[in-house]
Amino acid sequence: MPVLLQSLITRRPTSSSIAFLRLRKLPQDKIENSSAIIRSNLLRTINRAQTPLLAIHIRPDGDALGAVIALALYQKARGQEPKIFLPEKEMAFIPNIFKKIIEKKGLEVVHEIAGQSYQDVILLDTPGSHRLEEPVRKMLEEASGTVNIVDIDHHLGEKLMAPAEKSLVSAKVSSASELLFSILPQDQVSQSMARCLLAGIIDDTTNLNFMVKTETRTRVKQLERLAGISKEETYVSLRALTAADQDLSAQAIKRAVTTSINGYKMTWVAVSQEELTDHHANWRRAVEEQIGFSTQKPDIVLVMYYDTKKNVYRGGLKAYNNGEGLDFRPVAKAISDGGGHPGAVGFNLPNHDPKNPAATVDMVAKALRKESI
Ligand SMILES: [Mn+2]
Numbered sequence: 001m002p003v004l005l006q007s008l009i010t011r012r013p014t015s016s017s018i019a020f021l022r023l024r025k026l027p028q029d030k031i032e033n034s035s036a037i038i039r040s041n042l043l044r045t046i047n048r049a050q051t052p053l054l055a056i057h058i059r060p061d062g063d064a065l066g067a068v069i070a071l072a073l074y075q076k077a078r079g080q081e082p083k084i085f086l087p088e089k090e091m092a093f094i095p096n097i098f099k100k101i102i103e104k105k106g107l108e109v110v111h112e113i114a115g116q117s118y119q120d121v122i123l124l125d126t127p128g129s130h131r132l133e134e135p136v137r138k139m140l141e142e143a144s145g146t147v148n149i150v151d152i153d154h155h156l157g158e159k160l161m162a163p164a165e166k167s168l169v170s171a172k173v174s175s176a177s178e179l180l181f182s183i184l185p186q187d188q189v190s191q192s193m194a195r196c197l198l199a200g201i202i203d204d205t206t207n208l209n210f211m212v213k214t215e216t217r218t219r220v221k222q223l224e225r226l227a228g229i230s231k232e233e234t235y236v237s238l239r240a241l242t243a244a245d246q247d248l249s250a251q252a253i254k255r256a257v258t259t260s261i262n263g264y265k266m267t268w269v270a271v272s273q274e275e276l277t278d279h280h281a282n283w284r285r286a287v288e289e290q291i292g293f294s295t296q297k298p299d300i301v302l303v304m305y306y307d308t309k310k311n312v313y314r315g316g317l318k319a320y321n322n323g324e325g326l327d328f329r330p331v332a333k334a335i336s337d338g339g340g341h342p343g344a345v346g347f348n349l350p351n352h353d354p355k356n357p358a359a360t361v362d363m364v365a366k367a368l369r370k371e372s373i
Contacts, residue, residue, distance in 0.1 A: 255269065
């Protein structure tokens with residue numbers, strides 16, 4: 001065996017290699033890190049950054065958007081020049097409630113980073129660097145050490161993306177929006193900022209049905225006052241629900257039926273072709289998540305409905321509560337060559353009789369049992 005290899009294998013740590021290990025910056029996990037010192041650290045950096053880049057996670061949800069837009073509004077009002085990074089392709093998916101504020105307040109959104117250098121980067125609602133948009137991740141990797149990174153997040157367990165003293169991480173809040181609200185000076189939260197923060201909390205909590213923490217309700221009440229709009233109105237505009245959607249959702253939820261499958265609680269609801277008009281658009285997600293996040297705590301939600309675009313009855317299975325972790329893909333495949341994600345699948349129901357939805361439920365239940373769910 002070559003001497004070098006031999007020495008590598010048999011090497012014992014010397015005193016200098018131990019010192020090296022101690023000095024080396026080991027990757028640290030995101031743990032609760034929200035002391036008063038961290039909060040004031042964060043606010044100081046937020047207040048000082050002259051032209052920061054603000055970035056959020058890929059495929060941003062309402063919480064990420066609400067938090068990043070609220071922060072941009074706050075900094076802009078103080079005379080700073082924040083830039084929000086959002087890929088061009090995401091622009092079409094930004095809910096109107098946010099789009100209007102970006103336009104009305106003239107917030108700067110950038111789609112590229114190439115060539116630009118930023119002294120400060122503020123990350124929001126992003127669990128780890130694998131959830132950053134590619135250009136942002138690349139820039140942070142290349143500029144390692146020279147960029148001042150700040151992180152505001154409510155996901156624990158992933159790797160830190162900023163130094164611990166610049167990472168405000170807390171799971172005592174519902175959302176990044178709530179966390180940001182908790183550090184901003186109350187008298188500097190404008191109506192537009194409040195609308196964004198409220199929308200962020202309502203999106204992550206599905207209208208306060210999920211992840212509600214000790215102070216969430218109080219903060220939502222404060223934000224409703226500052227925003228001059230209720231959480232219900234916010235939920236409706238976030239989900240882009242029409243009046244017809246709201247009526248249908250309410251009716252559908254009332255008639256939902258719960259049954260048991262191999263120890264899992266499955267709640268189902270059926271919506272027929274006759275119930276749907278041109279005024280219905282986004283009712284399905286509202287029905288499904290309001291059932292899923294309800295106090296009944298079903299593990300599986302089955303929605304059977306007429307798909308007005310595909311002109312066929314379809315079914316959707318979604319996992320909630322104890323059902324999280326189930327894989328419905330084999331079931332969707334078996335029913336009618338359907339598919340999707342493990343916990344959320346769709347499939348055609350060519351033999352569905354809207355007058356007898358229970359028969360379809362039996363068929364789906366059989367398929368679920370057969371795939372040993
Ligand atoms: Mn979030």
